[in-house]
Amino acid sequence: MKVLHLSTFHQFGGAAIAASRLNQALNRAGVSSAMLVSETSANEPTVTALAQTAWQKRWATARFALDRLTFLPFERSRDVRFTFSPALIGTDISQHPLVQQADILHLHWTTFGFLSTRSLSNLFALQKPVVWTMHDMWSFTGGCHHSGSCEGYQHQCGNCPFLRLPAPDDLSNSGWLRKQTAYQNARLTPVGCSQWLAKRARQSSLFGGLSVQSIPNPLDTHLFSPLEKTAARQELKLPTHKRLLLFAAAKVSALGKGFAYFQQALALLRQQFPNANDVELLIFGGGDESLLQELPFNYHFLGSLKNPRQIVAAYSAADLFVIPSLEENLPNTIMESMACGTPVVGFEVGGIPEMVQHQQNGYLVQYRSVEDLARGMQWVLEQPEAVFSQLAANARNYVVTHYDEAVIARRYIELYNSVTQAGPPPTP
Structure with missing residues (x-):
């Protein structure tokens, strides 16, 4: 055949x-x-x-x-x-x-x-x-x-x-x-x-x-698998003692990727999260970096990543992956992040609810709700280490079972x- x-x-x-x-x-x-x-x-x-x-x-x-x-x-x-x-x-x-x-x-x-x-x-x-x-x-x-x-x-x-x-x-x-x-x-x-x-x-x-x-x-779950977080951050020259929120898109400025919602939710997170000073952003993808300069947190922009090892390192380095897309089918980025043991926060739209199990391997956000998007990011960040480890394990296991x-x-x-x-x- x-x-x-x-x-x-x-x-x-x-x-x-x-x-x-x-x-x-x-x-x-x-x-x-x-x-x-x-x-x-x-x-x-x-x-x-x-x-x-x-x-x-x-x-x-x-x-x-x-x-x-x-x-x-x-x-x-x-x-x-x-x-x-x-x-x-x-x-x-x-x-x-x-x-x-x-x-x-x-x-x-x-x-x-x-x-x-x-x-x-x-x-x-x-x-x-x-x-x-x-x-x-x-x-x-x-x-x-x-x-x-x-x-x-x-x-x-x-x-x-x-x-x-x-x-x-x-x-x-x-x-x-x-x-x-x-x-x-x-x-x-x-x-x-x-x-x-x-x-x-x-x-x-x-x-x-x-x-x-x-x-x-x-997804090749042997290639996309968790790296030790500190080692991944050192590889990408990222701070090892910060909480890193990841945003990734082929074109960061594309309207459907919901960057405006991400920006507004971050402003709320800055106001509401007690440990906001410990939070920084990790962003990779194409587009104009000037968009990032108005974000309310320090950010690390990696540009467009082509090397699979660097992509795996970026997912592994993050504490959570945020996908505020307004239109999605079955995003590769969610699959990749979860395979690397990184929980996902995203809107309940398209095929995302088939991937993200609410408070099991991430947080499903009410569609177009800036408030709930901020709440979801904060929820993941506030989890005790044992609970967060279980979230990460659940994310990885779901991908291996369903998408390998x-x-x-x-x-x-x-x-x-x-x-x-x-x-x-x-x-x-």
Whole structure:
């Protein structure tokens, strides 16, 4: 059985990292698994870039730019520029040798100029079994990656709140219609990384008639495992006698990551926590460091971390990880933090409640409540050493039991066997 994963990015962003980890986990489990991406970000034997030459790389960049330009005239504001993908721009990979040789095509996050809706239609026309791991809602909406409070995807998209001029026949409606046509007779099995996302897919008009599965992303729990806290801090040149609160995001300033809520909650924590002078912040990710200068605690900014050892050290060095995201599926960061024995404080949104068990391995916060976010951070910090050690152990054990790569690879292998035995749909 040959499996080919299709992803716009190789190691940039949570969806690409999850896809890459699954590819590696399947190979370690004995499956012939490979990955085809727009461009590679590192040399990896089982990963192939569609863009090989300098010209092809320039064209890949141009496709990304064209994809964004197609949305520019329609966007409600700059704030939503990367939250909606029309998928009008892409490339036809249906005749690529890796696609032709594959027994199963496994889609991940494919927009931003890699695969258009027409590209997907050409893949589905091959009548190969297709597994689609949904890292957001895009596959079953008219174009948004997360719909927020809008439930138009349950019927037929239109009047989209992300668009400057919403209308029944707007860009989201035409995107929905294109997907409806593309999905006809496809041998498609959607998979939600979280139960929350799988439930939404089952409620959708595009995937509601399909057998939607729910399988989490995998993690190498041998790589992501706790380091001794003092040693981790010394490795990163951090203070050894402070309480460190960790915040991490690919782009710290992204609205969906809730940095403003984090900042407000820290102001409350500074007022309410008796030992506030012992607290400092640890932050890693991309973005403008000037955002951090108004925080009410001293901070240590590590920038974007690429080396897995440094990432593990950062999680291990922290006393707790704070994730105030307003939209999430099944965050890799929560999984990584818990695997390193660091409890998590985060909003009760998306797939987070499936990961964080309230006051067992972290603290679930009332959605968008600054007060409860501050309360959650303080609750973890105030726990006696024995209770905190149990929180850390619970966090680690939960990840090993539910998300270890061997567990997830086994579940996907069972799914692959099932979809290959099902055969193509009947000809209409």
